[in-house]
Amino acid sequence: MTGHSRRQFLGAAASVAGAASFPAILSGRAGASTPKAPKEFKVGWQKGTAILVLAKHNQVFEKRLKSFGVESVKWVEFQFGPPLLEGLGLGAVDIGAVGDTPPIFAQVAGAKLVYAATTPAGQNAILVPKDSPIKTVADLRGKRVAFGKGSSSHNVTVRALAHAGLTPKDITEVYLAPADATAAFNGGRVDAWTVWDPYFAIAEQKYNARVLIDTKADHLKSHSYWLANRGFAESYPAVLTAALEELGKLVAWAGNNRKEFAEFYAKETGVELEPIRAAFERAEYAWGPLTDVHIKSQQDLAATFHGLGIVPKKVDPSEIVWKAPTQ
Numbered sequence: 034m035t036g037h038s039r040r041q042f043l044g045a046a047a048s049v050a051g052a053a054s055f056p057a058i059l060s061g062r063a064g065a066s067t068p069k070a071p072k073e074f075k076v077g078w079q080k081g082t083a084i085l086v087l088a089k090h091n092q093v094f095e096k097r098l099k100s101f102g103v104e105s106v107k108w109v110e111f112q113f114g115p116p117l118l119e120g121l122g123l124g125a126v127d128i129g130a131v132g133d134t135p136p137i138f139a140q141v142a143g144a145k146l147v148y149a150a151t152t153p154a155g156q157n158a159i160l161v162p163k164d165s166p167i168k169t170v171a172d173l174r175g176k177r178v179a180f181g182k183g184s185s186s187h188n189v190t191v192r193a194l195a196h197a198g199l200t201p202k203d204i205t206e207v208y209l210a211p212a213d214a215t216a217a218f219n220g221g222r223v224d225a226w227t228v229w230d231p232y233f234a235i236a237e238q239k240y241n242a243r244v245l246i247d248t249k250a251d252h253l254k255s256h257s258y259w260l261a262n263r264g265f266a267e268s269y270p271a272v273l274t275a276a277l278e279e280l281g282k283l284v285a286w287a288g289n290n291r292k293e294f295a296e297f298y299a300k301e302t303g304v305e306l307e308p309i310r311a312a313f314e315r316a317e318y319a320w321g322p323l324t325d326v327h328i329k330s331q332q333d334l335a336a337t338f339h340g341l342g343i344v345p346k347k348v349d350p351s352e353i354v355w356k357a358p359t360q
Contacts, residue, residue, distance in 0.1 A: 068271035070101040077109050077117045077129030081155075081211075081231060083298050083313070084283050085130065090301060093279040101272050112210050115139075115183040118260065121146050127265040128276060132157075132185025132229065133255045137335045140348045147266050147355035150259040150277050151327050152284060153317035155230040157189045157255075158247035160218070160237075167224065170197035170246055173204050176224035179217055182208040186227040188334060189253055191341065193227075196252050201341060218242070230316065234308035249315075256327055266355050274357050281320045288318025323354050 074094055078085040088094060094106045107126075111117040114131030115138060121129050122144025132154055139146060159178070161167045167176065170193050180186040191201060207214075207223050211232045218226040219240055228236065236242035248254055259277065266273050287294045295313045299306040331350035338344045 068101060068269070070098070070103050070269055070272050071127075071265070072102075072104045073107055074098055074103050074105075074272065074276070075107045075109060075126040075128075077111055077120055077126035079111055079113060079117065079130075080302055081113075081229070082130050083231075083294070084280060084287060086298055086301055087283050087287065087294070088280065090297075091283075093283065094276055097275050097279050098272060101275065103272065112212065113181050113184050115181070118144060118146065121260060121262050124262050124264060126262070128259065128261045128273070130257060130259045132188070132257050133331065133334055134185050134188040134338075135183050136258055136260060136331070136350065136353075137338055137348065138183040138344060140335075140350065140353060141344045141346055145263040146260045147263050147353045148258050148323055148331075148350065149261045149266065149273060149355050150280070150321065151256050151323050152259070152320050154185060154248065154255045154257045155312065156233055156248050156315050157186055157227065157229045157253070158233045159190065159193055159225055159227045159245040160233070160242040161225045161245050162218075162221075163241040163243050165224065165243065167245065170194065171199065173197075173225055173245075174199060175204070177205045177207050177222070178225045178227065179207040179209045179214040179223040180227040181210055181214075182206075185229055185255065185257070187343075188255065188338075189248060190227045191337065191343070192253055193246055195337075201343070215240075230312035231304060231309055234312040235304070238308045238311065239305070256330065258323075258327075261355065263353070270358050273355075284318050284320040287313075291316075322356070328354060 076085065076094065078089065080086060089108055109120065109126050111120065114135035117129045117131060118135045118139040120126045122139055136148065159170065167173060178190060180190050194200060194203065207217065209217055211228055214226050214228060217223045225245065261273055291313045295306065295310045299309045328351045335348050335350060339347050
């Protein structure tokens with residue numbers, strides 16, 4: 034990316050407010066009297082959450098929240114969703130993004146968090162080695178399948194198995210974070226691996242993984258969620274609103290500038306460009322508060338996991354959906 038195009042990139046990502054303003058429920062802004070704000074805003078992020086990589090680079094929170102009295106932004110990195118939400122519930126971070134499944138485990142554990150916004154999930158897939166004899170999901174019976182426990186890939190695995198007439202008891206579950214799962218998959222220590230983009234795209238292009246099924250299938254579609262620490266959301270609603278608005282702007286920009294976004298992300302993270310291009314091209318870019326459809330989807334997920342004995346008690350996700358105060 035040239036210096037000129039990089040300046041255009043930074044400016045464009047910061048100036049799409051008109052095209053990507055968050056719905057009215059989140060339209061509050063700092064007015065004549067500055068709202069209450071913390072000294073520090075703590076963001077839980079994963080390198081796989083590309084929008085947050087962009088937000089960190091562009092310092093969008095630092096710039097927007099300064100007027101509220103926020104003096105610094107702390108970025109706390111996590112490898113995947115469940116540990117991020119553990120930190121969120123404990124107040125180690127104020128906001129973070131995860132797939133559909135980690136919030137269920139967190140709510141069951143009593144974590145003090147709330148759903149704040151939603152976006153379509155990145156693509157997930159169940160992968161097998163190129164020459165594997167496994168041809169269908171039904172062929173996973175008795176096989177070792179790797180995924181992150183409590184991650185979005187956990188739900189993809191459960192739903193794919195159910196559609197094929199199987200349950201988790203019909204496979205050997207191998208709980209691994211993406212880095213460890215990569216080594217296990219390439220080393221032949223597991224028969225299949227369920228994972229999300231960009232790990233999915235990297236495995237396809239770099240390790241010749243073959244897709245058994247992916248979340249383009251209607252019965253596997255899902256969403257990702259932005260969550261906040263409950264105490265933070267209750268104490269600093271204007272700050273949370275402003276942060277969500279900035280994220281909405283970046284989502285809109287990314288959806289309209291996929292090629293440039295991919296080039297930025299590859300350079301920023303050191304990941305090869307081609308799999309990132311593939312992941313970003315098949316991603317959906319949308320943004321907004323939770324609707325009844327999202328809440329019902331999460332309720333169904335919670336009920337399924339409880340019914341299978343994956344989580345020990347029933348929870349109702351509708352009880353922890355945050356709504357910004359109206360002015």
